[in-house]
């Protein structure tokens with residue numbers, strides 16, 4: 001491959017935008033895969049996807065970030081699917097059960113609200129311990145605030161499956177927050 | 184009136200407004216009458232609020248202050 005930059009396809013994003021968005025995408029990828037090296041690869045592949053002729057991103061700035069977050073989550077889901085195929089323990093595509101079990105909640109516990117930044121670090125840590133599918137769904141729907149249809153399509157799961165995973169993941173994190181508030 | 188376990192199952196959808204109007208109203212009504220579920224609802228909403236805030240939380244270069252207590 002020639003190194004001459006003039007032979008590269010035109011970059012649809014300016015450098016300043018890439019520099020501004022990269023740390024946020026790196027953090028999202030890191031939360032999703034919990035591996036700094038892999039996160040960097042996924043972010044790079046996400047930016048590169050803008051150069052693909054099939055790229056459909058909108059030029060307005062706010063859109064670029066959510067567009068890229070969607071592409072990134074798709075790449076993360078692909079990564080987990082590939083990993084599962086290799087290990088042949090595949091359950092990423094397995095349909096989740098219904099919502100029949102009760103959620104754990106004890107209304108008699110005395111809560112002492114903690115400040116927002118402490119709550120964030122508690123939840124960030126609890127998020128990293130969630131099962132992969134639940135973690136990705138919570139990241140897409142709650143952290144990145146994608147709508148459910150968009151999140152399900154990025155992750156390659158049904159909306160019914162997403163709904164169950166979101167319910168479970170959120171209640172798991174709620175419990176972690178309550179545990180922290182009890183101390 | 185809905186039972187507590189029925190409300191529990193729908194609470195995550197309720198927070199997103201992802202239920203039919205009649206269910207949204209029924210849950211709201213339950214939350215006004217029940218002594219247990221409002222605390223659960225508040226706690227779940229707080230969790231979702233924190234998650235949303237994590238998207239744009241400023242990124243600090245360098246070490247996590249939590250791991251840096253020796254300084």
Ligand SMILES: [Zn+2]
Pocket residue numbers: 186187190213217218219220221
């Ligand atoms: Zn109740």
